[in-house]
Amino acid sequence: LRPSSIxxxxxxxxPTWASINRGVLICDECCxxxxxxxxxxxxxxSIRRGQWSPTQHAMLYQLANHGANNIWEHQLKDPSQNKHGRKKPASKDPLHPNKADFIRAKYQFLSFVNKQKESDVNSIDDxxxxxxxxxxxxNVETCLRLLSKGADPNYFHKEKGNCPLHVAAQAGQVAQVELLVVYGADPGALDVNNKSPIDxxxxxxxxxxxxxxxxxxxELTDRLAFHVCGRKPDHRNGQNFIIPEIGDNSTSDLSELDKQAKKKLQALTNHLFEELxxxxxxxxxxxxxDKIWLETQDHSAVSDRTTVPFLPVNPDLSTTRNQGRQKLARFNKREFTTLIIDILNDARRRQTGFTSPVNTPKEHSKLFLLTSDRLHSLGAFSDEEPLYDSVASDEDYSSIDTHSVQSMRSMNSEAIEGPVSTDEYMEVKKALAGAETTIKTLVHKKTDLEQKVHIMQSTDGNVPNGFTADENDEISQGGIPSVMMDSVSSTHSMPGGAVGVPVDLPEPEEVVKKTEKITKRIQDLLxxxxxxDIKSYNPCSDRIFMAVTEMEALFPRNIPKEEVFxxxxxxxxxxxxxxxxxxxLASDSKQSTTQVIQCAYDVAKAAKQLVTL
Ligand SMILES: [Zn+2]
Incomplete structure (x- = not known):
């Protein structure tokens, strides 16, 4: 069996889908x-229905058939590194949790890549x-393996005076060129002789x-144009942009809102424009x-868990940007088309407008690249970054309270949108009024519940577990060791327990409180x-895990908001x-510590994300 047939x-x-940056073919479910x-x-x-350039398609099959998958599953095949006997799921295993957990571990956390000492001592430079x-x-698999270890596709080799893409292009290695570009290599980068890979x-x-x-x-602007009108510019004949037009003639009759949106777009810095x-x-x-997915699936297979209703959270991006990305899903077809056309217009304006000598050609070609920082997470297990410092000194984590979260939020939105307009002010005012009503309703409900509890206490003396949680918390402040507290307070949050399982999203203050608890325990570990003190890693991580379990218990089983889920x-x-x-823990204490700190950092980041949603 060829690897590409399973x-x-x-x-x-x-398999009917491909993961281009991983060089593997996958089935519908795993996709x-x-x-x-x-x-x-x-x-x-999609292998059959996606848009492929012939050379990119060939690169993918070369990777798939030459064992690219072994890069991501190295430890499973190496008995010395697979002490816990982990194995991959079979096709008959359920998607959730078996396949889903495995896929997350394999690609998101790179749990099975080769982490032997020999490979870890290599610096990113090496x-x-x-x-x-x-x-x-x-040998394109070797290069994928190096990229998986965090090699920089835009690495400028000081002695040679150029980047990998210059080398691959000059050697005529088309598959290498395709792979480097997938990982964000810049076709317009200049070497010491002022020449690009294209040259x-x-x-x-x-x-x-x-x-x-x-x-x-x-690639970026071509894909946007193709999405709207099904055509791409003819670059060979010097046509670099197609600006599609909306079918009805309503574009000449711009609404005030449309004009404002265009102005906002034009006012963005190049960097923010590129991000958008x-x-x-x-x-x-x-x-x-999504369209291909819905057209190729049985309706029985289409469920909440197999569709992707909006862009998934990328933890490397700010919360504001993640929220902005998710909002794009709310644009109806016409709104989305209008946005794309505005972007294409402005992209052309920005590129052709760059005539000032301070902007080197390198900078201007970069504007339209899918830069490599989007693949940043691939370098997650490098020890180049001062991770410890970024956690310990980051004020975001050390003193999270509702106030600082709110000010963080407003700072973020100001940075992107500029001064607050009357409309925005009115919107906030409306939201506040809504919140006030909600609070009144809640206070009402609380009084109601208190009365019911009072009645129950006076008739029976036995109160269901869920209602005693607050009292436990008070006791804990009276000096009971918090480890004991964990076992007490987690009893009312056992999954499946009928009592005390929340049905609504928790109050923000509750989430902040639990976040503080998690943060404190992470700081302790750090x-x-x-x-x-390696011996204390295990108990520390258990305590962090318990705090996270408590956080989880605040949320209902069916979380109504996807980004919160x-x-x-x-x-x-x-x-x-x-x-x-x-x-x-591995025997090499320095290596283990790096891993542990990286993981702790991920927990802190995830907690921060949850609290700012
Ligand atoms: Zn599969």
């Missing part, structure tokens, strides 16, 4: 999990240099590669994959890590991973 995750026959993780983890495309020299060969492809006599690289430079364009690109990708899931996953990491 699903890389569950071995089901005849639904890949999609729910977001493009920063897995870039999926693996990037290795990538720089490997791209002149046709070197032409010098080497590979005009097909040069043409393809020009296409890649315009990339978010819209991701949304186009989501919508197109303090121990600083002292090199995802954030909570991320928090649980991170805490679980931290606990597992602490239970299986």
């Amino acid at each position: 699903c890389a995750d569950c071995s089901a026959a005849d 639904s999990v890949h999609r729910s993780l977001g493009r920063h983890v897995s870039q999926v495309r 693996v990037s240099k290795e990538l720089h020299s490997s791209v002149r060969t046709n 070197y492809a032409r010098i080497g006599g590979f005009s097909d590669i040069a043409d393809r690289l020009i296409e890649c430079q315009y 364009a990339m978010d819209v690109y991701d949304e186009v990708d989501r919508r197109e994959n 303090k121990r890590a600083q002292e090199g 995802h954030s909570l899931q991320l928090l649980k996953d991170s805490a679980n991973r931290l606990r597992i990491e602490c239970q299986h």
Whole structure:
């Protein structure tokens, strides 16, 4: 059996989807999990119905058939690294939790990649240099492995004076060119001789590669145009943009709102404009994959858990940006088309408007690239970043209270939208009035409940468990060790318990309180890590896990808000991973500490995300 004839995750026959950046083919079911993780983890495309360039398609099959999957499952195949006997799910196993958990561990947390010492001592500089020299060969799996270790696709080799893409283009290695571009390599980057990879492809006599690289430079705007009108610009004949028009003639009659939106778009800095364009690109990708998904599935297979109703949270982006990305799903077709056309117009204006000599060609071609920082999470297990510092010194984590969360929020939205307009003010005022009504209703309900409890107490003396939680909390402040408290307070949150299971989203103050608890315990762990007290990692991580369980207990089983569901899931996953990491500490204490700190950092990040939603 060729690897490309079975699903890389569950071995089901005849996979119909591909994960381009992972170089694997996957079945429909597994694809639904890949999609729910977001493009920063897995870039999926339908094998038969997606838009492929022939060379990209060939690159994918070369990777799939030459064992790219072994990169992501290395530990499962190496007995010395698979002490816990973990194995992959079979096609008959249920999607949730078996396949979904496995896929998350495999691609989101890179739990099974080779983490042997030999590979860990390599710095990003070393693996990037290795990538720089490997791209002149046709061994594309080796390069994917190096990229999986965090090699920089735009690494500038000081001695050689160029980047990997220059080398691959000049050597005519078309599959390497395709792979590097998927990972964010810049076709317009200049080497010491002021030449781009496109120039070197032409010098080497590979005009097909040069043409393809020009296409890649315009991938973002081309995809947006194609989504609206089904055509792409003819770059070979110097046409770099198509600006589609809306069928009805209403564009000439712009509403005041449309004009304002256009002005706002034009006022964005290049950086913010680029971010917005990339978010819209991701949304186009989501919508197109969703369409294919719905057209190819039995209706019985389409459920809440297999569709992706809006862009999944990317923890590397700010909460505000994640919220903005998710709002794109609310645009109806006409609104979304209008937004795309505005972006295409402004992209052309920005590119052709760049005539001032301070803007080098390199900067201006970068504007339309899918930059590599979207794949940042691939380097997650590198120890280059001062992770410890970023947690310990980050005020976001040390003193989270409702006030600071609110001011963080308003700062974020101000940074993006500028001064508050009358409309926005009215909207806030309306929201406040709504909140006031809700509070009044809640106070009313509370009084009602108190009366009921009072009646029950006076008739029976026995009060159901759920109502005693507050009293327990008071006792805990009186000096009972908090470890004992955990076992007491978690009893009312056991899954399946009929009493005390919440039905509504919790009050923000409650979430903040639990976040503080989690944060305090993370700080405790980090303090121990600083002292090199490895023995205490395990109990510390257990305490963090318990705090996360308490947080989870605040939420109803069926969370009505999708982004809250995802954030909570991320928090649980991170805490679980931290606990597992602490239970299986490697003999090399420095390496274990790095791993543990990374995991703790993920928990903190997830908690922060939840509290700001
Ligand atoms: Zn599968």
